[in-house]
Amino acid sequence: MSEPVSRRKALKRLARGAAVVGMGGTAGYLxxxxxxQIVWQIDSxxxxxxxxxxxxxxxxxxxxxxxxxxxxxxxxxxxxxKCGRCYICPAYYNVNSAVGRDGLPSExxxxxxxxxxxxxxxxxxxxxxxxFYEYIIDESKCDGCGKCVxxxxxxxxLGSIQLRVRHNLCVNCNSCAIAIACPKAALMQWEVPxxxxxxxxxTPP
Amino acid sequence: xxxxQVQVIAGRGSGAGKFAAALCSICIDRQDHLYAxxxxxxxxxxASGSLxxxxxxxQPASAIAVAxxxxxxxxxSGQIEIFDNAGRLTNTWRDGEHLGEVTAIGLVRDAVLVxxxxxxxxxxxxxxxxxxxxxxxxNRTNGFLIPNGTLDFSVDRHGMIHAANPxxxxxxxxxxxxxxxxxxxxxxxxxxxxFPGCCNPTNITIGPLDRIYVTEKAGPRAKVLDSGGxxxxxxxxxxxxxxxxxxxxxxxxxxxxxxxxxxxxxILVFEAQAGAExxx
Numbered sequence: 001m002s003e004p005v006s007r008r009k010a011l012k013r014l015a016r017g018a019a020v021v022g023m024g025g026t027a028g029y030l031x032x033x034x035x036x037q038i039v040w041q042i043d044s045x046x047x048x049x050x051x052x053x054x055x056x057x058x059x060x061x062x063x064x065x066x067x068x069x070x071x072x073x074x075x076x077x078x079x080x081x082k083c084g085r086c087y088i089c090p091a092y093y094n095v096n097s098a099v100g101r102d103g104l105p106s107e108x109x110x111x112x113x114x115x116x117x118x119x120x121x122x123x124x125x126x127x128x129x130x131x132f133y134e135y136i137i138d139e140s141k142c143d144g145c146g147k148c149v150x151x152x153x154x155x156x157x158l159g160s161i162q163l164r165v166r167h168n169l170c171v172n173c174n175s176c177a178i179a180i181a182c183p184k185a186a187l188m189q190w191e192v193p194x195x196x197x198x199x200x201x202x203t204p205p
Numbered sequence: 206x207x208x209x210q211v212q213v214i215a216g217r218g219s220g221a222g223k224f225a226a227a228l229c230s231i232c233i234d235r236q237d238h239l240y241a242x243x244x245x246x247x248x249x250x251x252a253s254g255s256l257x258x259x260x261x262x263x264q265p266a267s268a269i270a271v272a273x274x275x276x277x278x279x280x281x282s283g284q285i286e287i288f289d290n291a292g293r294l295t296n297t298w299r300d301g302e303h304l305g306e307v308t309a310i311g312l313v314r315d316a317v318l319v320x321x322x323x324x325x326x327x328x329x330x331x332x333x334x335x336x337x338x339x340x341x342x343x344n345r346t347n348g349f350l351i352p353n354g355t356l357d358f359s360v361d362r363h364g365m366i367h368a369a370n371p372x373x374x375x376x377x378x379x380x381x382x383x384x385x386x387x388x389x390x391x392x393x394x395x396x397x398x399x400f401p402g403c404c405n406p407t408n409i410t411i412g413p414l415d416r417i418y419v420t421e422k423a424g425p426r427a428k429v430l431d432s433g434g435x436x437x438x439x440x441x442x443x444x445x446x447x448x449x450x451x452x453x454x455x456x457x458x459x460x461x462x463x464x465x466x467x468x469x470x471x472i473l474v475f476e477a478q479a480g481a482e483x484x485x
Contacts, residue, residue, distance in 0.1 A: 052448070053448055055423070055447045055448050056424070056447050084350075084352025084372070084403065084404070085352075086350070086352055086372055086403040086404060087350070087372060087373065087374075088374070088392055088402075088403055089403060090402055090403045090423075095394040095401060095402055095403070096394045096395065096401075097394065098395065099391075099392065099393050099394070099395075099399070103391060103392060104392070105392075105394060121345070124345060129372075129373040129374065129375075130344055130345045130346060130373065131345055131346065132346060132350075154448070154450070155353075155422045155423045155425075155448055155449065155450035156402055156403065156422070156423035157352070157403055158352055
């Protein structure tokens, strides 16, 4: 035999149910809206800065130079699940610069100092190499110049940093200036699920 | 001390002695035969570079070692296949919990040492295949730092393990019991005496006169160091495909150096130029 339910409990259950239905409805609505939406996105397998085999060349900065949005709508994004958390990250440091007193490269690679480096856990001061490090990109500073992406690419790095169009910044031009200029035709219009896949965010739709 | 390239062995292709997709590991036996493992095969070349024999493996190989009695150990994902010198399978070690990605194998008197890139450590097995102990996990990173995906080591004539720890830009020396006995190396992107980039050296072997031979990636380079870790010579740089990484290296009894180009799938052979030994 079930216990009698108090008025307060009944109201709580009702509210919880309404919240679940509401959240589900909102997610469904957003999904439905996104599914049909066409957006510009970068195919990381085509982008000169991230495609494999293109090594020893200068980083392509057309995403920075051609975008009609000031500071560009393209940002470098570090996919943490792929990042090696290296002591000396070739995207953070200019690994060809002179060695400083601390044994690390004396120069950073990013011209806007948009990448922050912080140790994971406590560092042994007598052996700082004996640790993992996290690299976080400040998107308010990044302008999509692509230098870190090129530096992080295999075989130098693991290719965890890639360029992506940020849709809160992109004005979704019918004829994207970056797409016109891109020598590898890496910028294309896709429906949202495919755009996520092409930029390396999700599995195939 | 200078080296010159004297030979190219194997290459990309489908014919005998060629590799179609991958050439991962090489080693040399007492008669200076070269054993190369890649795709799902082992190919054996004589000192002149002619193919002597080849046999298939059950899955792609990532490591190869040959014992003094001629037994051949082929490391793969989750297992090691053991063959006699004619290429007949004699045993298969499977140890799902402990044999992850086998990227190097070393044979010492009473043990088989295995590099497991999945768990970022070395494992010491008895000759019967029983795990004795792990090596290199007793540190703050719980193992070697190998963002490059390969863990390589070599054992010197005193039984001391020399393991490449690329993420820390150094070579670490361990006893077979797992005691850290020393280390050398430092980062330097300009001076070839240091190890450049995010993670170097990637591969290592020990040759005659206790010299230590290493390879690096981005840009690819082979170097020889003395037993204290001091640079003796850069063996080669620009002869490798720039996209190469994890280039295995081996040295024969005459001091000839064999380096794998992992993109062109061939093995480049170098020898010290006349007078170099006396100079060194």
